[in-house]
Amino acid sequence: MAVAAQVLRSEWTKVRSVRSTVWTLGVAVLVTVGLGALISKLAGDDYDKLSVREKFTFDPTFISFAGMGLGQLALIVFGVLVIANEYSTGMIRTSLAAVPQRGVFLFSKITVATLLALVIGMATSFLTFFLGQAMLGDHRAYLGDPGVLRAVIGGGLYMALITMFSMGVAAMLRSPMLSLGILMPFFFLISNILQGVSATRKVAHYLPDKAGQKVMQVIPGTDETPYGPWGGLGIMVLWVVAALLGGYAVLKRRDA
Amino acid sequence: MIELEGLTKRYGDKLAVDGLTCTVRPGMVTGFLGPNGAGKSTTMRMMLDLDNPTSGTVRIDGRHYRQLHNPLRTVGALLDAKAIHGGRSAYNHLLCLAQSNGIDAVRVREVLDVVGLTPVARKRAKGFSLGMGQRLGIAAALLGDPQILMFDEPVNGLDPEGIHWIRNLMKSLAAQGRTVFVSSHLMSEMALTAEHLIVIGQGRLLADTSMSEFIAQNSRSFVRMRSPEGERLRDVLSGAGITAVPAADGALEVHGEDAEHLGELAARHRITLHELSPQRASLEEAFMRLTAGAVEYHAHPNHQARPPEAGWGADWQKKGS
Ligand SMILES: Nc1ncnc2c1ncn2[C@@H]1O[C@H](COP(=O)(O)OP(=O)(O)OP(=O)(O)O)[C@@H](O)[C@H]1O
Ligand SMILES: [Mg+2]
Numbered sequence: 001m002a003v004a005a006q007v008l009r010s011e012w013t014k015v016r017s018v019r020s021t022v023w024t025l026g027v028a029v030l031v032t033v034g035l036g037a038l039i040s041k042l043a044g045d046d047y048d049k050l051s052v053r054e055k056f057t058f059d060p061t062f063i064s065f066a067g068m069g070l071g072q073l074a075l076i077v078f079g080v081l082v083i084a085n086e087y088s089t090g091m092i093r094t095s096l097a098a099v100p101q102r103g104v105f106l107f108s109k110i111t112v113a114t115l116l117a118l119v120i121g122m123a124t125s126f127l128t129f130f131l132g133q134a135m136l137g138d139h140r141a142y143l144g145d146p147g148v149l150r151a152v153i154g155g156g157l158y159m160a161l162i163t164m165f166s167m168g169v170a171a172m173l174r175s176p177m178l179s180l181g182i183l184m185p186f187f188f189l190i191s192n193i194l195q196g197v198s199a200t201r202k203v204a205h206y207l208p209d210k211a212g213q214k215v216m217q218v219i220p221g222t223d224e225t226p227y228g229p230w231g232g233l234g235i236m237v238l239w240v241v242a243a244l245l246g247g248y249a250v251l252k253r254r255d256a
Numbered sequence: 257m258i259e260l261e262g263l264t265k266r267y268g269d270k271l272a273v274d275g276l277t278c279t280v281r282p283g284m285v286t287g288f289l290g291p292n293g294a295g296k297s298t299t300m301r302m303m304l305d306l307d308n309p310t311s312g313t314v315r316i317d318g319r320h321y322r323q324l325h326n327p328l329r330t331v332g333a334l335l336d337a338k339a340i341h342g343g344r345s346a347y348n349h350l351l352c353l354a355q356s357n358g359i360d361a362v363r364v365r366e367v368l369d370v371v372g373l374t375p376v377a378r379k380r381a382k383g384f385s386l387g388m389g390q391r392l393g394i395a396a397a398l399l400g401d402p403q404i405l406m407f408d409e410p411v412n413g414l415d416p417e418g419i420h421w422i423r424n425l426m427k428s429l430a431a432q433g434r435t436v437f438v439s440s441h442l443m444s445e446m447a448l449t450a451e452h453l454i455v456i457g458q459g460r461l462l463a464d465t466s467m468s469e470f471i472a473q474n475s476r477s478f479v480r481m482r483s484p485e486g487e488r489l490r491d492v493l494s495g496a497g498i499t500a501v502p503a504a505d506g507a508l509e510v511h512g513e514d515a516e517h518l519g520e521l522a523a524r525h526r527i528t529l530h531e532l533s534p535q536r537a538s539l540e541e542a543f544m545r546l547t548a549g550a551v552e553y554h555a556h557p558n559h560q561a562r563p564p565e566a567g568w569g570a571d572w573q574k575k576g577s
Contacts (some may be wrong), residue, residue: 002358012274018341044496079441090339094396097304097333098356100322256308 007012007108009100012223015082015112024078025120028071028159036068038118040132059219060141061151064132067157068216071124072162072209076115076183079166080137082113084176086249106251108175110167110244114160125152133233147218154215154233158186161233162187164240165208212236257282257435258303258404262312265298265401265459272298273310274459280437280452282403287450287467288439291547295459296439297335300408304333316404326489333406337389342382346373347371347391349381350399359400369394383540386413394425404435411445423449447471456549471489474542479515481520482507482531493518507531 013068015021036049042092044064084094099105133140141148170179189208195204205225214225214232227235258280265273273295274419280286290296301307304377305321316324324330340349349431350364365513376384381392385443390410397405405425411419411447426449430436446453446467453470463470478576483489486506493510498518500508510518515534522529 006326006358007356010354013352013355014341014344017352018343044535052302085341089341090336091341093301093304093306093335093339094353095356097331097335098328099352100305100324100327106399137550176429253308255301 003099004104004108007104008112010195010207011109011112014109015116018084018085018168020081021078021116021199024081025116028074028078029120029124029127030071030191031074032065032067032071033131035070036128037067037131037135038063040064040135043141044136057219057221058139059217059221060139061129061145061148061218061219062216064129065151065213065216066132067124067128067143068158068213069192069202072159073184073188074083074162074182076166077180078117078184079113079163080170080176080179082109083167083170084174086214087174088176092256102251103237103248105249106171110164114164117158117163118156121163122153122156124159125155129155141218145218151216151218154229157233158212158215158236160229161212161236161240162209165236168235168243168245168247169239171248172243172250174250208236208239213219224243236237258298258437259315259526260299260303260312261315263299263304263309263314264304265295265307265313266310270461272541273302273309273456276456276459276461277312278454278461278464280435280454280565282435283430283433284451285436286454287427287451288437288454288456289441289443289444289446289543289568290439290462291441292457293458294441294456294547296441296456297408298334298459299456300335300406300437300439304331304335316496326357326398326400327360328353328359328398328402330402331404331406332402333408334390334397334402334410335406335408336394337386340389340392341574343380345378345380346379346384346395349392350395353396354399359398363399363401367398370398371395387415387418390414390418394422402434405429405437407436407438409439409441411440411442419445431487441537449540455546456542457525462546470542471539475536475539477513477534477536478511478532479518480509481518481522481529481537483527483529485527487520488525489527489529492521495562496521504551509535518538 040063047055047058063117086095095105096102129143142147143152166179167185169177169183172180191204191207191209194200194207195210211227211232212226212235215228215229225232259275263273264271276299282400288296288299294407298307302309303321304470309354314321315541320390321327321331321417347364349359350367354361354364366531368377371394373391373395376388381389384392385531390413391443392395394410397407410422412501414422426436426438432453438450451467453465454461480503481489481500490500490508494506498510500510515532518530
């Protein structure tokens with residue numbers, strides 16, 4: 001479709017011509033890799049103090065992704081700003097006057113931002129893995145070990161999916177402050193609290209981030225999940241699809 | 257050509273636009289006039305398919321806006337100059353619009369030149385003054401070299417030089433055969449640029465007429481007469497078959513007679529006159545009378561926007577709608 005190709009180019013120009021793109025993605029990389037390396041170093045140094053059982057579930061791959069819990073917040077900001085800044089600046093009216101086919105507009109925008117997040121996410125995932133393993137020293141894992149490559153690629157996919165989910169939510173809420181005010185505490189606090197409390201742990205398994213993060217585990221932890229790594233990512237994909245459909249329905253129906 | 261048919265927009269229980277039917281024709285500037293809150297911006301948003309009409313339709317060259325292929329090449333609009341991402345440079349703002357409609361990047365430089373923003377093309381729009389923002393909005397409207405142009409209060413916040421520039425721009429666009437639709441709440445501004453007028457108040461069509469007809473109807477001259485013997489003067493006038501309309505300050509307004517004749521008439525009856533002055537009603541007054549019944553936000557009047565007192569304003573209103 002010629003129109004879609006034009007709009008994709010246009011959305012690429014939009015995304016690369018604002019500073020927030022560089023700093024949100026930059027922060028995501030730095031925090032994920034930096035924190036991952038730091039925690040890997042600490043975990044490697046403390047290995048000898050672990051109990052036998054803890055040594056048994058020691059997952060060097062997953063440890064090197066420890067920075068992602070914080071780093072993903074920067075991706076959420078990126079996803080929210082890509083969509084909601086159209087509304088907060090009023091640009092949405094100019095954009096929709098240029099591209100009145102709202103589906104084409106929204107999905108071109110999401111495609112461009114997702115591809116960018118995927119490239120950055122993959123690079124980050126590999127980088128944090130290699131750096132983290134180097135820090136772990138003797139207790140490291142190798143890319144060729146069973147399940148490790150899947151976990152590292154899964155880490156990149158996870159980062160792209162969390163960005164997509166944020167875009168869907170922002171398209172529904174149309175306000176950057178409101179979207180961030182809901183997404184940030186949810187992913188930073190609420191989801192962790194729900195997972196920490198035994199009564200709600202079963203529910204927490206099905207939250208987008210908790211389900212998605214399963215793909216980064218190589219050694220199954222102590223808490224059993226009713227799904228495997230790809231099953232977890234599949235649950236996250238369902239969340240993403242729901243958020244995007246919700247966002248599309250809002251854009252389609254409401255006045256700009 | 258833009259055709260509105262029964263266009264209606266309801267927000268909650270408020271009718272912002274109420275059954276608007278009219279046509280905007282090519283080759284001239286059409287002024288879209290109405291007081292604050294009359295529904296001008298809402299109408300323009302519906303024309304661009306940004307807001308969904310509650311009922312009614314808008315056709316642009318016979319088609320719905322959504323059906324236009326590369327719409328910026330058919331319709332260029334400046335709705336709100338602030339509707340841009342301030343973090344983007346003027347050049348990139350226009351470039352992303354151009355790309356979305358398959359317009360060559362060369363054209364971006366052209367329109368930047370036309371509006372005089374070339375020196376600041378790489379600066380972020382955040383730092384632009386009101387006038388520069390307005391010029392950037394106009395550049396975006398001109399981008400696709402469209403046959404139809406829409407401007408929502410384009411002179412807002414511009415200095416006299418900028419206003420002059422926009423007036424000439426609109427006239428030259430119309431002279432090239434394009435459809436130019438421009439909203440304003442200033443009659444005096446429209447008198448200088450528009451050839452045709454569409455007036456709305458509280459969402460309803462009040463007038464759809466050519467500018468020259470509006471002027472002919474409304475800038476009729478009259479003579480103000482003031483006398484300490486007001487009653488007698490009135491009798492004398494009516495005896496001569498002349499109707500005088502009392503003004504608020506006790507003077508009489510006489511239409512269709514020249515001052516010489518009225519002065520001689522008074523002299524013949526030995527009536528002292530304190531005032532005998534030929535007047536011309538301003539178009540602004542005519543506009544206010546026309547919309548007085550439909551003004552939403554009165555600033556507690558008394559002096560200016562007086563409701564029509566059975567004058568020619570009310571009369572004209574009937575004729576116009
Ligand atoms: N999104 C909205 N929600 C609710 N009411 C609205 C909305 N947009 C406009 N209105 C109302 O509709 C009416 C028409 O507004 P509109 O902005 O179209 O007027 P206007 O003629 O452009 O006025 P102005 O000269 O002040 O720009 C106003 O009473 C306004 O309050
Ligand atoms: Mg307005």
